[in-house]
Amino acid sequence: MRLACGELPGWDVCTVDNIAAARKVLEQQHYAVGLLLDRKGNLESEDIERFLQHHHQIRWIGVFNGDLLHRPQLREAIATHLSDFHTLPVDTVRLYHSLGHAHGMAMLAKSAPPHKRQSGSRHIDGKSATICRLRAHIDKIATVDAPVLISGESGSGKELAAQEIHAQSPRASGPFIAINCAAIPPSLIHSELFGYERGAFTGAAKEKQGLIEAASGGSIFLDEIGDLPLDLQASLLRFLQERTIYRVGGTRMVSVDARVITATHVDLPKAVAAGRFREDLYYRLSVFPIRVPPLRERKEDLPLLTEIIFNKFADEKSPQLKGISKQALRAMTQHDWPGNIRELINRMRRAMVLAENRLIMPEDLELAPQEDAIILRDGLDNSRGSAERAAIWNSLARCGNNISQAARDLGVSRMTLYRLMAKHSIAP
Numbered sequence: 001m002r003l004a005c006g007e008l009p010g011w012d013v014c015t016v017d018n019i020a021a022a023r024k025v026l027e028q029q030h031y032a033v034g035l036l037l038d039r040k041g042n043l044e045s046e047d048i049e050r051f052l053q054h055h056h057q058i059r060w061i062g063v064f065n066g067d068l069l070h071r072p073q074l075r076e077a078i079a080t081h082l083s084d085f086h087t088l089p090v091d092t093v094r095l096y097h098s099l100g101h102a103h104g105m106a107m108l109a110k111s112a113p114p115h116k117r118q119s120g121s122r123h124i125d126g127k128s129a130t131i132c133r134l135r136a137h138i139d140k141i142a143t144v145d146a147p148v149l150i151s152g153e154s155g156s157g158k159e160l161a162a163q164e165i166h167a168q169s170p171r172a173s174g175p176f177i178a179i180n181c182a183a184i185p186p187s188l189i190h191s192e193l194f195g196y197e198r199g200a201f202t203g204a205a206k207e208k209q210g211l212i213e214a215a216s217g218g219s220i221f222l223d224e225i226g227d228l229p230l231d232l233q234a235s236l237l238r239f240l241q242e243r244t245i246y247r248v249g250g251t252r253m254v255s256v257d258a259r260v261i262t263a264t265h266v267d268l269p270k271a272v273a274a275g276r277f278r279e280d281l282y283y284r285l286s287v288f289p290i291r292v293p294p295l296r297e298r299k300e301d302l303p304l305l306t307e308i309i310f311n312k313f314a315d316e317k318s319p320q321l322k323g324i325s326k327q328a329l330r331a332m333t334q335h336d337w338p339g340n341i342r343e344l345i346n347r348m349r350r351a352m353v354l355a356e357n358r359l360i361m362p363e364d365l366e367l368a369p370q371e372d373a374i375i376l377r378d379g380l381d382n383s384r385g386s387a388e389r390a391a392i393w394n395s396l397a398r399c400g401n402n403i404s405q406a407a408r409d410l411g412v413s414r415m416t417l418y419r420l421m422a423k424h425s426i427a428p
């Protein structure tokens, strides 16, 4: 592939000889339009297709040897990846016209280059006032070495907020250890958190450091803290007060220097009132309480988050897919996002693989808001089917594809859920 740059006055042109060099250049610099001079019809090769798919934001124009255009694979690759093509010998007037058109379209589609996370920049993306406030709050509390209690709905970004607090804190070079208290069986949680001494129980052939100890010098993030059994709440309280722990089966005090960040999606004051959570521990943990807002309270972030997700998973998308339609964005704004950003990521990833048009449509996201229209168009039987399918899909998205949780959520057995998923061709 080669482009004669001297022949394009008025353009800022970078010329490369091969795909590897093009990859390097595009890592550093954004170009709106790309010109491929491909005499041998290499476009149909997998490597070049992968390259074009990865750099789908660029408007590509190809120049080929006309004798090769009968090849079906080449024709398909041109139709999928290129905005326009020319045959040799090139008609320069037409080529200028075509480049100008591609450039104009690129400018219309995007006034700024694709969002790229700069190193050292925020984990928590969003421009809404609530997210800006959250980030400002995090900046302040990150520097203070006191416990933080993060509340927020499932999938809203509590762990991300915890990572951000750690990353902005003086402990950033130390470990960040995250544990989901609800995911560890009660019989194991004590030894997981606090470690054990040799011989503490059958099978404890060697002493083992617990996760709290492993977080020394850094931060420990205890997710779903409301699920911590009461006896462990007492041990955690002791650690917060004295900065020391006892391993299971041990009599030796071990000093640990770890900042404790906790998160909950349940109302902890209510759990305190119900006697399920120690009041003294609650006050110790919530020196700095912060709340991560649910996605429905910051819908103005949807276009930015969608763009970030689109770019992040661009390698998985169907080749002809170029972006997201206005209708899909509108449907997203009408949706309540009970599964928050995790649901948004799941819906987008799925749509990016399955979409058949150039733009993602509401139905690719399984977000068709016009339920009345479905009934009129499809009749009652099909409408029931659509509603069933939507309920399953919503529940799976909400539960992060956890089948047992989704089955509970829908009030059916796991087997029934599997059967319904097969009926509606929903992949587990």
Ligand SMILES: Nc1ncnc2c1ncn2[C@@H]1O[C@H](COP(=O)(O)OP(=O)(O)OP(=O)(O)O)[C@@H](O)[C@H]1O
Pocket (backbone or CB within 6 Å): 123, 124, 125, 126, 152, 153, 154, 155, 156, 157, 158, 159, 160, 161, 223, 265, 305, 341, 342, 345
């Ligand atoms: N503001 C954001 N910008 C970009 N990605 C985000 C944002 N918030 C959350 N995410 C992404 O959404 C997903 C869910 O976030 P996270 O695990 O932090 O949520 P959570 O509230 O801790 O969920 P759970 O309560 O289920 O543990 C992750 O993949 C995370 O990277």
